[in-house]
Amino acid sequence: MHSIQDDAGTVYGGLGHLLLEFYQSKQLPIPEKLLSIQEVERFDFSLWRDLLIQLQQKLQTPALGLEIANFVQPRHLGIMAYLVLSCETLGEALMRYHDYHRLVYDGSPLEVRVENDVLSIAWAEIPFNLMTQLTDEVAMALMLKILRSLMAIDDIHLHEVHFKYPANKYINLYEQYFQCKVRFNQSQSIIFLHVSELAKPLRQGDQTLQKLLKQQAEALLEKLPNTSQADQRIQQAILAGLQKNMFQIEHIAQQLHWSVRQLQRHLQKQGKTYQQRMQEIRFMLAQQYLKDENLSLHEISLLLGYSEQSAFQRAFKQWSSETPQQWRSNYLENKTQEKTLDHPIEENLNPQYQI
Template identity: 65%
Template sequence: MQQFKDYTGSVYGGLGHLLYTYSQAKGLVISEKLEQVQNLERFDFSLLRDLLTDMQQHIHMPALGLDIAEHVQPKHLGIIAYIALSCNTLGEALQRYYDFHRLVYDGSALQVNMLGDYLAIGWGNMPFHITTQVTHELAIALMLQFMKYFMNCEDIQVHEVHFVHPAPKNTVLYEQYFRCRVRFSQPVAQIILPVHELAKSFCQGDQTLQNLLMQQAQSLLDKLPHSTQLDQRLQQAILIGIQKNQYQIEPISQQLNMSVRQLQRHLQQQGTTYQQRMQEVRHLLAEQYLKDPHLSLQEIALLLSYSEQSAFQRAFKQWTGFTPQQWRQQQYL
């Protein structure tokens, strides 16, 4: 692929869906450009910038990026959201965000720096003329809004927020939103957090993940003639375990306060094995993820804890008789 001088990288397709959702909520006319990105796995950052600029010209709203971020849902951020939902603390979630941030936006490396008792997270390599105030608003607000969405009632305390573009007319809106000092015309767009915030635990992270995924996995329990509370707990443990790549029978049985032998005996009485139950969950999760047109096969393989995409493809063909790509294409016929 040819690289142009001002190539700005690509963004996750779910951000296009977020803009669509926001436009509908605000009663805006859906442009042809916005329609065209709805089923793309990724699209150029420059197109996201242009969509935001067009939106700004039509709606004339100050701090537009902050308002759009209020509508974010896990599906708009894709794999990072699914992974973050299995984390226990803010620090763990931020570490995973750092590991996989290029899946949301691959044009600029995420910079994480320690500043004494503070942690600065920002984007410093984007040329000034390629970005806008709204693109930086959206980037920072999306990260903060998503983290706050899954925290306990006690919100994340932000120390400062920096933007590279000049201050707009009404800076009070920004200070009210972030509830901290907001600086403009800074060298780097970044959010600065006290280090002690990293130890904060997420609000029922496992429960949130369960609610997202159990909609599909519940059908497995419905097939069991005598579903028990243990089966439901096992289902949840496998779901969470797959997200964390800790789905082997040993850690799962420990979560259930059982020995491996006790769990195997329980499943034997139902005419199944742990391996079969785990693969059934993987199968249903795979179909759930494949219905999201923005997730690539590589990302889905990672979400299902496969070390290689080819291993996921072989397993899926054994389950359904189709390759993942063939199955996905059938959904849009």
């Protein structure tokens, strides 16, 4: 039988990092429970709720969730944020946020509806005992903060924001943050915006995503030093396509301003199909991602365009005859051995630190 805690789900470990950085900015004593989750991939929503309430009791700050959200960076939301970073319009970013929201909080889905040219994003119900104004306002403010940071020219103009909790005397703080009418005592916590907002462009060339793509591209080019300019363009198009989960041959051909047949003929001259070329790139990317211990196998699966981790694991075993876990373990072991060989004198000078 599931408990209330089981039904509430879990949150991404990066939210624990976010809260730790907020504590440090305020120079507050850090709770032991918060320190204990700094190395975990996910933790219980009930613990997230308790940590937020504990912080609120310490500070007695109105609209605390909005203040916490001002500290958010893509790394705090994990791979979902990087997928959002790769989008070209607000509408596409919201679609990615909706599709991958469970990577940040898997307790309840986002409900998106369109009525009379107004789009609503509602936070579905969670067990009553775990509902708080603070958890809702953090969730809503985090999403808005990330999206606003990506806008190319104009800001996001919200229509209204609803909270299901009783009104307080600090409504002006909420309306300043959301820059729209904020209503309390509503049936659900919802953000409303006009459908016309969805066409607004996001800022291109985000440095975080650009760095990631650049590292991937350089790794690919190092392995293929004799590739032509056309091959480099194909690689870049597939890289970007995987980031956006739009890597079908039709989409890649469109990005290159080629027909599908032209792309197929180019690859045939090299004795390859499009599927084979994409899998080569996926394999090289997978190796790059596995070197990063902060990325889980689930996150790597999504980065490579797989809907299920098991599909990625099967593919990797075919590519390398090893599972992703085995490949990562071997890589980390070799890396440790190389470090030991590189610094034998330092270890001898500091015997008290040897294990």
